[in-house]
Amino acid sequence: MPGIDESRPFIPVRIAVLTVSDTRGLDEDRSGNTLVERIEKAGHILADRKIVRDEVELIQAELKAWIANDEVDVVISTGGTGVTGRDVTPEAFEALYEKSIPGFGELFRMLSYQKIGTSTIQSRSTGGVAGGTYLFALPGSTGAVKDGWDDILVHQLDYRFMPCNFVELFDRLQEHQKRTKS
Template identity: 55%
Template sequence: MSHVSADAPFVPLGIAVLTVSDTRGFEEDGSGDLLGERLTGAGHALVERRIVPDDVYRIRAVISAWVVRDDIQAVLVNGGTGFTDRDTTPEALAPLFDKAIDGYGELFRHLSLQSIGTSTVQSRAVAGVIDRTLVFAMPGSPRACATAWDGILAEQLDARTRPCNFVAMVRPATPRCASRQAEAPVPGVEA
């Protein structure tokens, strides 16, 4: 953990939003709308927004494609974190994490306790780092997304937050060096 200097500037991040839902389209996606509005209002860029069904492999496919992009430093996933048979977001994400951010889920449930009481134990909010990209998953209600953004993410995705924040951990917004791009391709993996 590196400590932030008092004169640290704001660093806008490229953020993607993924809504996990079997039933919602963009017209009904109040949670995706809320996250997009909050992150752009904070000065970040909404790079891409998608909706996928609650399916482990479809979730992993989108996340895997996003974490290798140089213009995406963070991904916000909403939906699929409950306990029904169809809720598979944590199972989709956990194997991809290079490091889990356990404190995110703990803090989310703590904040959520104030508004929904002990029902917060049914939230499986998870977060982690994948290839220097931050991934935060939260329940799919607009209220839960507001709790996650307002209570945790707005500060932790702001380079000015002291004593520390996640911004220094994410990949730089500049492309990978030329020698890395010139490496031989791996068979079966698209560049």
């Protein structure tokens, strides 16, 4: 049965939050604020927080900076995952992935379907790994942020969660780099 193994220590993860929006500032960023509250309540560290416009180059510039930063383990974004012309978050993220985590988007949509029905088909939520950093893109609604965090990420970013979790894989995320250098 999946769950928390209390015999394992909690390991705080350093998480950067990226809001993708053409219109929001920090004061109006309810989804980003919700995500930050949940990250901190879970005992993790808010490593950084930014808001960028829905433009591939701007999103990727921030992602690349965080991927290169040893003080960031995970990036979670909110916004820009829909199907309109301005929604480019998945394209920005996926172009940087060394490994995609297709199950993240699949599971997000399955869970979301139980709450909003077929409207979940409009979400292009995505996850992957680049430079040893986990990258997750959630839709911009507060409900979607709650679903993504409460139903998936709070568990997978907790070292105590069994039978497995993302935290226990941090040291192995760049094994391919070691193989190519030998």
